[in-house]
Amino acid sequence: MRLSRRGLLGGGAAAAGAVGAYAAGRVTADEPAHASAAPATYDFRGAHQAGITTPAQDRLHFAAFDVVTDSREELVALLQAWTDAADRMTRGLPAGEIGPVEGAANLPPDDTGEAIGLAPGGLTITFGFGPSLFRDAEGRDRFGIADRMPAALEPLPHFPGDELDPARSDGDLCVQACADDPQVAVHAIRNLARLGFGTVSVRWSQLGFGRTSTTSVTQDTPRNLFGFKDGTANVKAEETTALEDHVWVGAEDDPDAAWLAGGSYLVARRIGMHIEVWDRQPLADQEAFVGRTKGTGAPLSGGEEMTEPDFEMPGSNDQPVIPVDAHVRVVHPGAHDGARMLRRGYNFVDGTNPLGGLDAGLFFVAYVRDPRTHFTPVQLAMAKSDALTEYLQVTGSALFAVPPGTASGEHVGHTLFG
Numbered sequence: 001m002r003l004s005r006r007g008l009l010g011g012g013a014a015a016a017g018a019v020g021a022y023a024a025g026r027v028t029a030d031e032p033a034h035a036s037a038a039p040a041t042y043d044f045r046g047a048h049q050a051g052i053t054t055p056a057q058d059r060l061h062f063a064a065f066d067v068v069t070d071s072r073e074e075l076v077a078l079l080q081a082w083t084d085a086a087d088r089m090t091r092g093l094p095a096g097e098i099g100p101v102e103g104a105a106n107l108p109p110d111d112t113g114e115a116i117g118l119a120p121g122g123l124t125i126t127f128g129f130g131p132s133l134f135r136d137a138e139g140r141d142r143f144g145i146a147d148r149m150p151a152a153l154e155p156l157p158h159f160p161g162d163e164l165d166p167a168r169s170d171g172d173l174c175v176q177a178c179a180d181d182p183q184v185a186v187h188a189i190r191n192l193a194r195l196g197f198g199t200v201s202v203r204w205s206q207l208g209f210g211r212t213s214t215t216s217v218t219q220d221t222p223r224n225l226f227g228f229k230d231g232t233a234n235v236k237a238e239e240t241t242a243l244e245d246h247v248w249v250g251a252e253d254d255p256d257a258a259w260l261a262g263g264s265y266l267v268a269r270r271i272g273m274h275i276e277v278w279d280r281q282p283l284a285d286q287e288a289f290v291g292r293t294k295g296t297g298a299p300l301s302g303g304e305e306m307t308e309p310d311f312e313m314p315g316s317n318d319q320p321v322i323p324v325d326a327h328v329r330v331v332h333p334g335a336h337d338g339a340r341m342l343r344r345g346y347n348f349v350d351g352t353n354p355l356g357g358l359d360a361g362l363f364f365v366a367y368v369r370d371p372r373t374h375f376t377p378v379q380l381a382m383a384k385s386d387a388l389t390e391y392l393q394v395t396g397s398a399l400f401a402v403p404p405g406t407a408s409g410e411h412v413g414h415t416l417f418g
Contacts, residue, residue, distance in 0.1 A: 041120045044090040046405040047262060048248065049412075051124035052342065052367050053237035055216040057178040060208035060346040061185040062268065062363065063193065064171025064398060065200040067133065072143045076417050078199045082127070082175075082192055083411040092120035095191035112194065114187050121181035125188055127412045128174040128266045128400030131155050148416060150249075150257035152265060152370050156399050160383040161392075168270055168396030171203045176266070176365070178344070182209070204396070206270060208346025208363045215344060221297060221305060225273055225347050225360055226391075228290050229297035232305055233333070235342040246340045246374060247367050259415035262404030264367040267341075267375050270348075270396030273361040278391045289387040291326030299328060325387040331378050339374045341366040361392070371399055 042050045067075060085095040094100055096110025103109050134149035135141055158164065177188040186207075193202055212224045213231025217238050224230040235242050244250075251261040278286070283294060291309065292299055300322045301310035311329055315321035322329055333340050344367070349360040368374035382389055403413050 040122070041091055042122060042124050044087045044125065045407060045410075048405045049126045049263070049402060050090070050405075051126035051176055051178055052247070052264060052344070052402070053215060053243065054122075054124050054178070055219055055237070056211040056214060056344055057122050057124070057180045058209065058211055059179050059182040059185050060211075060363065060365075061177045061182075061189045061205065062208070062365070063175050063177075063189045063205040064130070064203045064268075065173040065175070065193075065196065066203045067142070067172040067200050069199050070142045072417070074199050075143055076411070076413075078196055079127075079413050079417070080411040081195050083406060085191060085195055086125040086127075086188070086412075089115075089188050089191065090120065090123045090125060095195070112187065112190055114190075115184055118181055118184055118187075121179035121184035123177065123179040123184050123188060125192075126176040126178075126266075126402065128176075128402040129153075129413065129416070130171045130173065130398065130400050132170065133172040143417075145416060148257055148259060150254050150260055150401055152254065152372055153257075153399065153401050154372075156267070156371065156397050157376065157380075159379050159394070161389060162394045162397065164397055165395050168204045170398050171400075173200060174266065174268070174398065174400045176344075182207070206348060206363050206396075207350075208348050210347040212345040212347060212362055213343040215342065224362055225275060225349075226278055226286070226290075228286075228292060228294055229305060230345075230362075231343050232292075232297055233340070235340050242340060243342070246369050247342045249369055253370065257401075260401055260403060264342075264369065264402045265371050265375075266400045266402050267364070267366045267368065267371055268396070268398045268400070269364040269394055271362045271364050272359065272393040272395055274391045274393065275358045275360050288323050288326060289391075291322045291328030300326075323387070325385050327382075327386050327388045330381050330386040335381065336377050337373070339368075339378070341368050341374055341378075343367075367402070 042054050044050060069075065089095055094111035098110045100109045100111040100113030100116060131153050134146050155170065175189060175192055177185040179185040189205065211222050213234045214221050215234065215237055217236050221229045221232055235246055247264050249260045249263050251258055287293055287300060297305035299307060299309035301313040309322055309328055309332065311320060311322055313321045344365045346363050348363050349358055351359050353359045366375060403415060406412060406414065
């Protein structure tokens with residue numbers, strides 16, 4: 001008998017109800033669910049990886065790994081094992097076929113067990129490959145894939161103002177686990193790390209709560225730790241043309257990296273917020289720094305949250321009503337040849353810093369078709385002239401190529417490794 005988390009929710013009627021809801025509400029990564037009828041599960045397999053256009057869940061556990069073997073066969077075997085485990089866990093099953101309590105008493109369980117009795121929680125698991133997987137710091141091609149490295153997968157620049165901690169940056173592989181239950185997300189990362197013992201080691205990880213963007217028109221715009229609505233202009237799952245233009249890598253984008261077609265690039269930035277300093281700023285100044293009202297999220301030029309900002313509207317003292325250094329102006333697609341991102345960031349609070357302030361901020365995650373055109377110019381503009389940067393400190397940074405989805409019988413990265 002295989003142990004299912006859904007089967008432990010109690011009683012046949014409860015189990016039948018859960019299964020019925022799953023059958024009625026099941027969606028793919030390409031079919032966003034309405035908030036009023038969110039499914040218990042999302043399909044792991046599909047044309048694109050889940051966890052990108054999937055309606056953003058409330059919790060995150062993100063981990064970056066270093067590969068500690070030079071064996072291509074061992075790496076591919078791990079990707080196969082990770083694929084099988086991710087497929088199982090996103091369906092509400094244990095990571096392994098035996099389960100956390102049904103195996104031999106003299107052997108370790110093939111699932112750690114902390115998700116016993118928990119619903120699947122809308123879990124999605126998304127995988128990515130870092131630049132160092134193709135060539136390591138010494139320039140070695142450990143796995144025979146250097147000639148297939150995408151041109152856009154160069155490590156991100158060290159932007160002005162960055163204070164990067166190498167222990168919080170980069171990585172050979174990444175795994176993004178999102179769910180509406182924090183323990184479900186942690187369980188996913190924990191079991192993938194367990195499966196990877198001897199092949200990979202955790203380089204760094206980040207817990208997140210309270211999504212800071214919306215990936216579906218059915219979701220309300222959330223707030224970041226500065227108290228402002230965030231991600232109003234985010235690319236949404238329903239914008240099919242925008243996804244093709246700004247998120248999914250095209251087959252023609254890089255002939256040497258055709259394996260990435262249908263995938264994307266994941267930018268991760270750990271952005272600390274100077275919370276205590278921000279909290280002492282007048283409301284009018286806070287709104288001027290952002291370029292939006294704190295209450296409704298409407299641009300300072302008027303209207304409602306979704307109203308397009310009017311950057312030409314005059315204000316006082318011969319200055320525009322939306323200041324020239326306001327965040328909404330600096331990062332607006334109109335200032336960057338129309339480039340947009342699909343953001344899936346989360347708030348974080350990691351205790352306190354040595355000065356007694358909150359170690360808190362935004363774990364920024366964005367999916368883009370090409371970081372050279374869709375992220376780097378925007379970040380450079382922010383570093384140069386965005387009023388918000390005075391209250392931010394980037395301590396971690398990474399870039400990963402996110403391969404396309406998998407069909408039955410395929411493993412993550414099958415298009416790269418064959």
